[in-house]
Amino acid sequence: MIELEDVSYSYGGGELLSDVSLQLQPGSFHFLTGPSGAGKTTLLKLCYGALLPNSGRLSAFGEDISSLDRDQMALLRRRIGIVHQDCRFLDHMTVAENVALPLTVSGSTAETEQENLTELLNWVGLGSRLQALPPELSGGERQRAALARAVILSPDLVLADEPTGNVDWEMSQRLLHLLIELNRMGKTILIATHDLGLIRAAKSQVQARVLRISHRQLQLAGADL
Amino acid sequence: MIGEGVRDLLRRDGRADRVVPPTGFTAQLTLFVSGAMAFLAVFALALSLAAGRLAERWASELAGAATLRINAPVEQLAAQTETALVVLRQTPGVASARVLTAEEQVALLSPWFGPDLPLDTLPVPQLIEITEGDPGLDAVGLRLRLGAEVPGAVLDDHSRWREPLVTAANSLRRLGWVSILLIGGATAAMITLAANASLAANAQIVEVLRQVGAKDRFIVGAFVRRFTFRAFFGAVVGTLLGMSGVLLLPEVSEEGGFLTGLGFQGIGWLSPALIPLLGACVAFVATWSAARRKLKELS
Numbered sequence: 001m002i003e004l005e006d007v008s009y010s011y012g013g014g015e016l017l018s019d020v021s022l023q024l025q026p027g028s029f030h031f032l033t034g035p036s037g038a039g040k041t042t043l044l045k046l047c048y049g050a051l052l053p054n055s056g057r058l059s060a061f062g063e064d065i066s067s068l069d070r071d072q073m074a075l076l077r078r079r080i081g082i083v084h085q086d087c088r089f090l091d092h093m094t095v096a097e098n099v100a101l102p103l104t105v106s107g108s109t110a111e112t113e114q115e116n117l118t119e120l121l122n123w124v125g126l127g128s129r130l131q132a133l134p135p136e137l138s139g140g141e142r143q144r145a146a147l148a149r150a151v152i153l154s155p156d157l158v159l160a161d162e163p164t165g166n167v168d169w170e171m172s173q174r175l176l177h178l179l180i181e182l183n184r185m186g187k188t189i190l191i192a193t194h195d196l197g198l199i200r201a202a203k204s205q206v207q208a209r210v211l212r213i214s215h216r217q218l219q220l221a222g223a224d225l
Numbered sequence: 226m227i228g229e230g231v232r233d234l235l236r237r238d239g240r241a242d243r244v245v246p247p248t249g250f251t252a253q254l255t256l257f258v259s260g261a262m263a264f265l266a267v268f269a270l271a272l273s274l275a276a277g278r279l280a281e282r283w284a285s286e287l288a289g290a291a292t293l294r295i296n297a298p299v300e301q302l303a304a305q306t307e308t309a310l311v312v313l314r315q316t317p318g319v320a321s322a323r324v325l326t327a328e329e330q331v332a333l334l335s336p337w338f339g340p341d342l343p344l345d346t347l348p349v350p351q352l353i354e355i356t357e358g359d360p361g362l363d364a365v366g367l368r369l370r371l372g373a374e375v376p377g378a379v380l381d382d383h384s385r386w387r388e389p390l391v392t393a394a395n396s397l398r399r400l401g402w403v404s405i406l407l408i409g410g411a412t413a414a415m416i417t418l419a420a421n422a423s424l425a426a427n428a429q430i431v432e433v434l435r436q437v438g439a440k441d442r443f444i445v446g447a448f449v450r451r452f453t454f455r456a457f458f459g460a461v462v463g464t465l466l467g468m469s470g471v472l473l474l475p476e477v478s479e480e481g482g483f484l485t486g487l488g489f490q491g492i493g494w495l496s497p498a499l500i501p502l503l504g505a506c507v508a509f510v511a512t513w514s515a516a517r518r519k520l521k522e523l524s
Contacts, residue, residue, distance in 0.1 A: 078438035
């Protein structure tokens, strides 16, 4: 689904990731962990084409990502749902409009979408907050809205960058539960987090693999977590 | 193909248009700039059209006529006038030739010498008014022949007066068009700045849109529509105000000379309607290229 082959990436300062190889199989559940600044966000950005590797090969859904033009890149992002720690909403639009944004930009106008939207918002527990503006939401509500937006186009892959960074334990469990449910529906999930408690909680419910970035390398963490 | 693309880009799409925040300082600036520029463009257009009319009028009014002046001692004046008339009648291109009467000559001279001019005591030359026919008068040939047969005759085909006036009117018209071009260029520059400011202010929105899979076309379209319609409405208001201003200019009158001829006439009143359309085109192109440039910087 996503395949990295000896991928290296460096900022102006120096190399952040070197010779990273990774294969995300359809339906798999991965955690990506490592100390702050290790390059978790960078690796996710590489996966959805926001950054291009300096060397190595990176392919998404069988296509070399560096060969895509801007429109093809847009189409690729419709197949990948992205959840950021800071959510990034359009603050002048309601929660319902924000969650439906991927539908809007892809030109989908079907009436059935409205039904899906309501259903989806009920699933994440925001059925009563449809008309609220994003700044009026709590941290947990924002994360759930971001998750709803990420999956509304029914992507094959969901990338989440510290989705539980700003929420309490209970809410992080709830988010995790939603992500596990998505995985059971067949979605591939990759969650970057430094919250080991979250990883332990997940391991009891889903067969998750843990990837760790340390010293610019990506390693498969042992079962000891 | 291009027309279709433009139509597509401009098609109102309520949901897509909501993506760009509705208000902002740039909105008012764009409206004001396009309004003010349209207002100025109306006057520049009025000036150009009026100068064009003036040039044509002067050219045609003075071109159709010539004057023959006969300076001769009093005793030869009648004979030379007679000979000149004969020559004129035989000249191709002369539709009619008429000897001005003494009263008419007094009327012509009175603005300079006063009404009580005793014309008969002065050696005033005789004037003959010539109306040109078709084909026009061959002034050089006529002068040669008159020089041989009527030594006191001087032919004036008015080109001396005509040329500087027509040249002046034409320069005025050119100046008007140059102003319109400059106004268009300034509008484009200002809308580019406003669009850049708006894109920069909404950089986060653009980033989110890219993240959720929006194509450049969608993002560019949302901004282009915003600015094109804004510039169009601003220009409509500016044009209407400018036309009201032109309407309030004084009517054409003899006393006012060419200054009162400013404004629109007949079908010319429709020409300002082009200003909002051109303004919208300028805004479209300016925003489109600004947005394309800006998006290239983002992944």
